Amino acid sequence: MSTVKEFNPKEQPQWCPGCGNFGIIMALRSALSKTERNTHETVIVSGIGCSGKSSHYVRSYGFESLHGRVLPVATGVKLSNKKLTVIGMGGDGDGYGIGLNHFIHLCRRNLDITYIVHNNSIYGLTTGQVSPVSMKGMKTKSTPHGVIEQPIHQLALAITSDATFVARGYAGNMAQLSEIFQQAINHKGIAIVDVLQECPSWNKVNTKEWIQQRIYNLNETGHDITNRDLAYKKAMEDVESKYEKIPTGIFYKVDKPTYGDELPQIKDKELVEHDLDSIDLTKTLKKYI
């Protein structure tokens, strides 16, 4: 297994001072080490946005993909070699906006991937426009009169799309976040972890104080993580309580066969271990000549 130090790259993160991304990346390195992963068997796939730099800030294999395309790339990596630990990382704009279609299909496929969403409720890299999870009424650069639409209910959507592990963490609570990441990485199947994070540069509403006054640990209340109906109810609590109460922790967990366990071509042998030299494509190619 690799130590936390071995997961630290030489490069120092270049995010704004006070950004929640620092807590997320430190919690992830700690979780990878505690779950006894190795740097050479871990792949971080990121998208575009401030969180896109995440694949640079963990010493492992990495791929910085296109905006909203974290999950197709992560899917390809996992299907080619199921032995790898694959972590997708993106922002709320990336994952719940342009990438939302992939999000739903990833949940229902139950691929053995951990997907971490850096949720600062705003587009930070492009200097403060509305995101799909910005609160109704929130004033941003692109919504100067306030957001008209309802936000995406991302955790409820994950639960109804059959994700088998659904959680929410907070970037400012490293101990809880590392524990959630460890359970997500060890979960056999899709693990969705939405992480509330501050963006002190552009989100002046959902500040550190705002978040800390509202969050509570669901797993300290006797919550049954196997009860899907209850998990859905808790996933809607933030919006339905008008953001008076925001639960964090593990909402839902169930064990089901993964996509990789059921796909006949890779069920018993990794794609990268197949003998491609003995496959004769001549007959197939002739059809197209």
Ligand code: SF4
């Ligand atoms: Fe973090 Fe916001 Fe700065 Fe991006 S713009 S690095 S999210 S504080």
